[in-house]
Amino acid sequence: MTVRSVSEKKRDRDIQLLQQQLQELRQAQSKRKQAEEELKESEQRLKSVIDASPIPAFVIGMDHKIIYWNKALEELTKIKAESVIGTSQQWRAFYAKKRPCMADLLVSREKEKISKWYTGKYAKSRLLEEAYEAIDFFPDLGRQGKWLRFTAAVIRNTAREMIGAIETLEDITRRKKAKEALLAAHKELEERVQARTSELARTNEALLAELLERRQTQKALKQTTDHLSLLLESLPIISYTRKMDGTFSITYVSNTIEEIAGYMPRCFIEDDHFWMEHIHPDDRERIAAELKIAMEKDTHHYTYRFRVMDDSYRWFSDYWRIARHPSGTESYIVGAWQDVTEDKRIRQEGELRLQQMIQTHKLTALGEVVAGVAHEINNPVSFIAYNVPVLEEIWNMVEEILSRSDVKHPDWGKRGLSYDEVRKNMQEIIQAFKIGANRISRVITSLKEFSRSDESVQKKRFSVSDVIAGALIIVGAQIRRTVSTINQEIEERLPPVSGHFQKIEQVIANLLINAHQAIPADRKGLITIRCRYIGRLKAVVVDIEDNGKGIERKNLNHIFDPFFTTRRELDGTGLGLSISYGLVKEHQGIISVLSRPGRGSRFSVYLPTEGGRSLNLCPALLCIDHNVKYLKELKANFVDAVIWRSEPQDKMEDILNFLAENPEVDMIASEVRLKGFDGWELLEKIRAKHPLLPVIFYSADRRALKPPAGSGIQPDYVLHKPFHIEKLQKVIHDLGRQQL
Numbered sequence: 001m002t003v004r005s006v007s008e009k010k011r012d013r014d015i016q017l018l019q020q021q022l023q024e025l026r027q028a029q030s031k032r033k034q035a036e037e038e039l040k041e042s043e044q045r046l047k048s049v050i051d052a053s054p055i056p057a058f059v060i061g062m063d064h065k066i067i068y069w070n071k072a073l074e075e076l077t078k079i080k081a082e083s084v085i086g087t088s089q090q091w092r093a094f095y096a097k098k099r100p101c102m103a104d105l106l107v108s109r110e111k112e113k114i115s116k117w118y119t120g121k122y123a124k125s126r127l128l129e130e131a132y133e134a135i136d137f138f139p140d141l142g143r144q145g146k147w148l149r150f151t152a153a154v155i156r157n158t159a160r161e162m163i164g165a166i167e168t169l170e171d172i173t174r175r176k177k178a179k180e181a182l183l184a185a186h187k188e189l190e191e192r193v194q195a196r197t198s199e200l201a202r203t204n205e206a207l208l209a210e211l212l213e214r215r216q217t218q219k220a221l222k223q224t225t226d227h228l229s230l231l232l233e234s235l236p237i238i239s240y241t242r243k244m245d246g247t248f249s250i251t252y253v254s255n256t257i258e259e260i261a262g263y264m265p266r267c268f269i270e271d272d273h274f275w276m277e278h279i280h281p282d283d284r285e286r287i288a289a290e291l292k293i294a295m296e297k298d299t300h301h302y303t304y305r306f307r308v309m310d311d312s313y314r315w316f317s318d319y320w321r322i323a324r325h326p327s328g329t330e331s332y333i334v335g336a337w338q339d340v341t342e343d344k345r346i347r348q349e350g351e352l353r354l355q356q357m358i359q360t361h362k363l364t365a366l367g368e369v370v371a372g373v374a375h376e377i378n379n380p381v382s383f384i385a386y387n388v389p390v391l392e393e394i395w396n397m398v399e400e401i402l403s404r405s406d407v408k409h410p411d412w413g414k415r416g417l418s419y420d421e422v423r424k425n426m427q428e429i430i431q432a433f434k435i436g437a438n439r440i441s442r443v444i445t446s447l448k449e450f451s452r453s454d455e456s457v458q459k460k461r462f463s464v465s466d467v468i469a470g471a472l473i474i475v476g477a478q479i480r481r482t483v484s485t486i487n488q489e490i491e492e493r494l495p496p497v498s499g500h501f502q503k504i505e506q507v508i509a510n511l512l513i514n515a516h517q518a519i520p521a522d523r524k525g526l527i528t529i530r531c532r533y534i535g536r537l538k539a540v541v542v543d544i545e546d547n548g549k550g551i552e553r554k555n556l557n558h559i560f561d562p563f564f565t566t567r568r569e570l571d572g573t574g575l576g577l578s579i580s581y582g583l584v585k586e587h588q589g590i591i592s593v594l595s596r597p598g599r600g601s602r603f604s605v606y607l608p609t610e611g612g613r614s615l616n617l618c619p620a621l622l623c624i625d626h627n628v629k630y631l632k633e634l635k636a637n638f639v640d641a642v643i644w645r646s647e648p649q650d651k652m653e654d655i656l657n658f659l660a661e662n663p664e665v666d667m668i669a670s671e672v673r674l675k676g677f678d679g680w681e682l683l684e685k686i687r688a689k690h691p692l693l694p695v696i697f698y699s700a701d702r703r704a705l706k707p708p709a710g711s712g713i714q715p716d717y718v719l720h721k722p723f724h725i726e727k728l729q730k731v732i733h734d735l736g737r738q739q740l
Helices: 003-052 071-077 102-107 111-117 180-200 204-234 256-260 265-270 281-296 341-404 410-414 419-451 464-479 501-518 576-586 628-637 652-661 679-689 725-735
Strands: 057-061 066-069 122-124 131-138 146-156 162-169 238-242 250-253 299-307 313-324 331-339 460-462 483-490 497-499 525-534 539-546 590-596 600-608 620-625 641-645 665-671 695-699 717-720
Touching (some): 057 071, 057 102, 102 111, 102 146, 238 256, 250 265, 256 265, 281 299, 313 628, 341 419, 464 483, 464 501, 464 539, 497 600, 501 576, 501 600, 576 590, 576 600, 620 628, 620 652, 628 641, 665 679, 665 725, 679 695, 717 725
Parallel strands (some): 483 525, 620 641, 620 665, 695 717
Antiparallel strands (some): 057 066, 057 162, 131 146, 146 162, 238 250, 238 331, 313 331, 460 497, 525 539, 590 600
16 A cells, blocks of 8 residues: 555545534534524513513612613603613612612611611511512602602522622512613624634634633523523512413413412413412403403503412402514513402501591591580570570569559550460560570580590599499489380409599480380380400490390481481480590590391490500401301401301300400301301300391301291391302491491
């Protein structure tokens, strides 16, 4: 073999080896490009989710410089991201002067200073670790300032190292789009990829260098994507995406869903019906219809009840918008779920408090008006009352003179009068003046009593049982005309209360007289007086209950208003309950009424045993059931619900004792089939002890809803399960609540 042939063979082998290496490099290049495309798509999706969020947010790094500033925050603050990103001027969005934001304090590890800057306005987050929430008013936002609820949370990387902090602000519907700088970087990266790819064909060394640089770029890109993912998981909301192909299949759910609802994200992704099946049945049809109709809009918002892992229902606020892929070939829905159950409960409770405040302010304003009216009337009435005796004395002298004159003088006939008629009319007119002046004086005295808060008299400790005994001595004979039985259930050794004995005695006497007057003459009258101490309230409670005609619903809201009376034709002034209300309020107490037309009324007086301590109560609905899931649903829909889980060891006395210790309970909704005892037996006990307390029965078993043979006791309403919550709400409204 020649030297040339050996050299040629060696050259051929080298060429083949180079071709093989080139082929392997091209394959690696193809796989790398495919991985980069997938990574870019994942990053684009994460950016779209964050940027489309309706929650305003910004992120700062460990150097306190702003890393992210979303679109929603731009709309809220009118400050563009380009003007603040890379700076430490995040304070400009909220404050007139430079000061640290809550995110700055977390990055500086100065959590102890949060109390200095947000005194009385912050709390540790219950959803996220190393996060704080606060509510504050920002006068420089908008034209009239804004109230914002903001959350600041620490951001850590996969190595659990702090890399910055995020601050979010609620009630804003837009989110900042991806940074223009990041898009520019991607564009530059793509240009570099193309340039490096063209060089790959020229030389192996250039290709290997490009591969090394690509790996470094891919690593940086993955860190950026992880950073974005970490931001997304730090938000106190559940982000999601879904298709727009008519199925609305969910394609992504953030891991926050597991903390709030207890479900893994894959439950929503793998089962297209999972989300809809967990919406409350009463809301499901409405949400499905709104989801299809709302496709015509770019954004939408609705609320519904969602069943979480423990089978209870939580209120979800659902914000979403349509996001379009930058290529324009695909659109999808980007949204956020937020748990607003607590906000809804606070709102409902606020409405109840508002009604109480309206009633209090109305009566306070009436008291001021009444005091002024009484003062203005008092002077002319005093003048009349003073001059009536003078007029009577003058008439007596004139009458004596006339009686000695000629009573048959012709002038009497010319005037069409007679001496006897004049004498009689004058006596009647003077007597009418006296009666009218005395009655007006009594009304003025009552008006002053209603509007007066007399603190000049020294308050003393006294026993409420002695007050009841004194009131019965005063009005006992009067009320026994229509009342055949007065039951007294008064505890022994009641703790004393502080105040004015005679004033509370007047209240009890007024309530006893009202109870007596409410009983028709043809009815066997019964008045029950209960008095007990409730340690939970630190108050003595007096109930005066009658079996009279009750109070109509339309009148119940006005019974404490001055001059409101249904006994006008019987000389009622409408001031008795108004005065009683004022006297009880003067003792920091509460007066309430529970009335059933045709069955009677119960007035309750709450008097605190600790001086200076005001009581604050709201009506309550007692819900009794063995089904924990259903009890939680009732609790979610009724802010005033008190739930009682039925257990085999329960006794009917437990329920009765609970009612005695919680007089604010004014209605019961109960399953008939209970574990410890039968619902019908409980109803019989409640009717005997609390005849005016409304009871609603429900059950899925129609046979259980039928009363036992020989039983003449019926609940106030019966519902067959399943039933809409709105149905129960209407029944409660129609039955009427306690005025407290």
